[in-house]
Amino acid sequence: xxxxxxxxxxxxxxxLIVGGGGAGLRCAAEISEKRPGTQVxxxxxxxxxxxxxxxxxxxxxxxxxxxxxVDKLIYHMFDTWKGSDCSADQNIIKKxxxxxxxxxxxxxxxxxxxxxxxxxxxxxRTFGGHTLNFGEASAFRAVFEADRTGKGIIDTLWGEAxxxxxxxxxxxxxTELLFKGNxxxxxxxxxxxxxxxxxxxxxxxxxxxxxxxxxxxxxxxCRQNTGDGLAxxxxxxxxxxxxxxxxFHPTGIVGPGILASExxxxxxxxxxxxxxxxxxxxxxPKMKELAPRDLVARAIETEVREGRGVLNPDHNIKHVxxxxxxxxxxxxxxxxxxxxxxxxxxxxxxxxxxxxxxxxSVHYHMGGIPTNEFGEVQKGSQESILGLFAVGECAAASxxxxxxxxxxxxxxxxxxxxxxGEKAIDCLGGELNELPDQAGEMTFSLxxxxxxxxxxxxxxxxxxxxxxxxTDKVGIFRTEDGLREAIEALKGLKxxxxxxSLSSKSFVMNQELIQRWELENLLAVSMVCAQGALNRRxxxxxxFREDFPERKxxxxxxxxxxxxxxxxxxFEKRPVDMSLYEAKDENYERFGVIERxx
Amino acid sequence: xxxxxxxxxxIRRYAPDNKRSWIQDYELxxxxxxxxxxxxxxxxxxxxxxxxWNSSCEHAQCGTCAVKVNGKPLLxxxxxxxxxxxxxxxTVFKVEPITIAPVVRDLIVDLEKAYKNVNKVKPxxxxxxxxxxxxxxxxxxxxxLERYVEATRCINCFCCAAACISSHKGxxxxxxxxxxxxxxxxxxxxxxEERLELLYxxxxxxxxxxxxxxxxxxxxxxxxxxxxxxxKAGSFGSEPNR
Numbered sequence: 001x002x003x004x005x006x007x008x009x010x011x012x013x014x015x016l017i018v019g020g021g022g023a024g025l026r027c028a029a030e031i032s033e034k035r036p037g038t039q040v041x042x043x044x045x046x047x048x049x050x051x052x053x054x055x056x057x058x059x060x061x062x063x064x065x066x067x068x069x070v071d072k073l074i075y076h077m078f079d080t081w082k083g084s085d086c087s088a089d090q091n092i093i094k095k096x097x098x099x100x101x102x103x104x105x106x107x108x109x110x111x112x113x114x115x116x117x118x119x120x121x122x123x124x125r126t127f128g129g130h131t132l133n134f135g136e137a138s139a140f141r142a143v144f145e146a147d148r149t150g151k152g153i154i155d156t157l158w159g160e161a162x163x164x165x166x167x168x169x170x171x172x173x174x175t176e177l178l179f180k181g182n183x184x185x186x187x188x189x190x191x192x193x194x195x196x197x198x199x200x201x202x203x204x205x206x207x208x209x210x211x212x213x214x215x216x217x218x219x220x221x222c223r224q225n226t227g228d229g230l231a232x233x234x235x236x237x238x239x240x241x242x243x244x245x246x247x248f249h250p251t252g253i254v255g256p257g258i259l260a261s262e263x264x265x266x267x268x269x270x271x272x273x274x275x276x277x278x279x280x281x282x283x284x285p286k287m288k289e290l291a292p293r294d295l296v297a298r299a300i301e302t303e304v305r306e307g308r309g310v311l312n313p314d315h316n317i318k319h320v321x322x323x324x325x326x327x328x329x330x331x332x333x334x335x336x337x338x339x340x341x342x343x344x345x346x347x348x349x350x351x352x353x354x355x356x357x358x359x360x361s362v363h364y365h366m367g368g369i370p371t372n373e374f375g376e377v378q379k380g381s382q383e384s385i386l387g388l389f390a391v392g393e394c395a396a397a398s399x400x401x402x403x404x405x406x407x408x409x410x411x412x413x414x415x416x417x418x419x420x421g422e423k424a425i426d427c428l429g430g431e432l433n434e435l436p437d438q439a440g441e442m443t444f445s446l447x448x449x450x451x452x453x454x455x456x457x458x459x460x461x462x463x464x465x466x467x468x469x470x471t472d473k474v475g476i477f478r479t480e481d482g483l484r485e486a487i488e489a490l491k492g493l494k495x496x497x498x499x500x501s502l503s504s505k506s507f508v509m510n511q512e513l514i515q516r517w518e519l520e521n522l523l524a525v526s527m528v529c530a531q532g533a534l535n536r537r538x539x540x541x542x543x544f545r546e547d548f549p550e551r552k553x554x555x556x557x558x559x560x561x562x563x564x565x566x567x568x569x570x571f572e573k574r575p576v577d578m579s580l581y582e583a584k585d586e587n588y589e590r591f592g593v594i595e596r597x598x
Numbered sequence: 599x600x601x602x603x604x605x606x607x608x609i610r611r612y613a614p615d616n617k618r619s620w621i622q623d624y625e626l627x628x629x630x631x632x633x634x635x636x637x638x639x640x641x642x643x644x645x646x647x648x649x650x651w652n653s654s655c656e657h658a659q660c661g662t663c664a665v666k667v668n669g670k671p672l673l674x675x676x677x678x679x680x681x682x683x684x685x686x687x688x689t690v691f692k693v694e695p696i697t698i699a700p701v702v703r704d705l706i707v708d709l710e711k712a713y714k715n716v717n718k719v720k721p722x723x724x725x726x727x728x729x730x731x732x733x734x735x736x737x738x739x740x741x742x743l744e745r746y747v748e749a750t751r752c753i754n755c756f757c758c759a760a761a762c763i764s765s766h767k768g769x770x771x772x773x774x775x776x777x778x779x780x781x782x783x784x785x786x787x788x789x790x791e792e793r794l795e796l797l798y799x800x801x802x803x804x805x806x807x808x809x810x811x812x813x814x815x816x817x818x819x820x821x822x823x824x825x826x827x828x829x830k831a832g833s834f835g836s837e838p839n840r
Contacts, residue, residue, distance in 0.1 A: 046654045046660075046662065047652055047654070047662050047706075047709040047710075048662075048709050048710065048713060048754075050660070050661075050753070050754055051654045051655075051660040051661065051662045051709075052654070052660075053654070053655060055655060055659050055660050055753070056655045056657050056659045056660070067734075104735075105733065105734055105735055108735040108736065109726065109729060109735070109736070109786075110722070110723065111722055111723040111781075111784065111786060111787075113743070113747060113750045113784075114735070115743075116738055116739070116740045116743055117740070118740065119737065120737035120738050120739040120740070120742075121735060121737060122735050146747075148659070148751065151659060151753070152750075155721070155750075156722075158721075159720075159721050159722030159723075160722060162717060162720075162721070162722065163720070163722050163724075168710075170709075170710055193702050193708065222654045222655045222656065222660070223653055223654055223655075223656060224654060255631060255633070255636075256633070256656055256657055256675070258657045312631075313601065313629055314628075314629025314630060314631050314632050315629070315631075315632070315636075345658065345676055346631070346633070346676070346678070347631055348630070348631055348678050348680060348681060458643065458647075459647065460639070460642055460643030460644075460647070461643065464643070502647075503646075503647050503648045504648050506613075506614075506615050508614045508615060508702075508703065509614065509650055509702045509703040509706055510648075510650075510703075511642075511648075511649075511650045511651075512642075512647045512648060515642075515647075
């Protein structure tokens, strides 16, 4: 048998983009538009860029239309800052919010099929947390393409990438970053269909590798979101930032985890427990179902934890009900048809007659690979790595801090994708394409460990156990004891993972081999998430410590976590950028450390 | 209402290593609202980790998990066990890869090859019409958008291409043709002639035998045949500056 642990070939290009979702494709399109002829290679983990997770985004893109008589950029900046629980970086907020409308127009001019108003201009709608005049009234700030905004973005960007002659290597994963001193010079790629390792040498490398929702039991995220980008950095002994900052949406549909949007509660849906009690009255007597996302999520989780949940036997998931039976046919048919359609499709029930099963679903990872305002990856608090960028959900610049507002993520994808693309062009001047200090040793030793593994561990079971531990101990409620237990349990799971064998040693489209690699990534990211949560003895945004329920000023910083070996994590701090506050311009006091109350 | 079904999946398998193909039976106890993707996962976790299948979003929005179940092309992520039992009146299901591209392993096909036809129709604006409002959006009246917006919902799952009786005889395929029709109806597109040339070529709409299988199987319930009919009639109805 030929040695599989060797490079089949080496590809040389100008820019390597790992990930073909919204951020990666926007970056690719920017480079091909601004500098035609640039050799860009985009690697995607999915079967085709159109299959990326961005396609599932429903809601919209936040952007202040300069023609709007009442909305202002400063309001969008304020909402983002407040929503982040004072832990986004203000230089990033300013940059993205200022660039937003231009990016919307770019997408429209390149063919995106936005929904229109009666005049033929872009329609706009409201979204939670987006306000006028610093919280006074709801802002109509989100442009959208029906309930498929993410798909519209991907279709448009993939079309532009195709037109621009971008090369794609689909169904492939990045297993190792290549360095020459302090410069990233490419990556090792494993092509699943061929079962081959290749080396891609590039003058600039952009990581756009998506989120990590698969760390948890119920998630809105796609099957491929296994924290690969973060694990790649950790393996290179580089830090990840705010790994503990995870957003839980209160109402995911049991089964696929898909969002049952806030709208269900705003039109009068009532949350009920096993005894059919309308329990929100006990948690938020005034606001009830309309209380903020995190409060509703904690209420549901408490009901389930205290034994008042309902078990769905098919998916083995405990949940509560959302009751929509009392709502009129008009509400069902006109105001919430998409979401009621999801219940019909995925649970086979009729929300007009039946109770609908929901539970909190992991939606978004605010934490990620630390970057500066150009998307350049940082290896410490300030120092950048040359030629390496990160954008999209895998990155943290940070625009969202510890809690992301709806419609801000799609905006961030396309804006940071574009900015990183522009900056990557600056890397292309020289005749670089240097050979890396070493290439493949780490990958080959990792993959031979997978292939040579012995033991009866069951990959699927280990993954499920990890998801259960993360959901129970590192989920919506976190405590000192629970987190310590989780960390110990993760170490046990890592040991079990190392004692698994693969049923087939073939390299060609061997899904089990990829799952083994994903498990390695998931465990690494779980570990820094749990340790980060243990380290942060306060509550902030999506991170809630039952034993420290208040936000504390002493934690006004970003966590940088490094992992020397599995379980051994050390932390550094990166200050939160407060440049809007420090500029002392009009309204600067809105950007101080303010209360997050709605 | 039954809570569990005893299901048999007869899955068409293919091993690229020795180019062997066979049907493998898997017996499963399955809850009523498990989806076929959940069943594949269950097989991996409990019976056979080597079975290869593809999916991504599992929300019926990306089209990666298209397979044929008892001959019908569909998305495995939205086929619930109890609906499958009711629809096919059986608990035995033959699951095969979708026949639009070579099989890589088991249920996974080489989607890139299937996409070649979509690439050929240039699924983007080839040449943009001048925007009367530079620095802002084109104005597109909702009435005009309404004529083609349904077709923009296509997710390229290729179920229509798998069902189409003309697809193997040099036809671009329903989804690819529809992607071009969208831009013919899109007032922002200037390059109508280039599009028409391909659409009315040997590989174009005249290959269509109007079986309307495309509309019948479309998981997104798009009336694909309607758009092909418009193309055959040359009825794109979006003159510039209309």
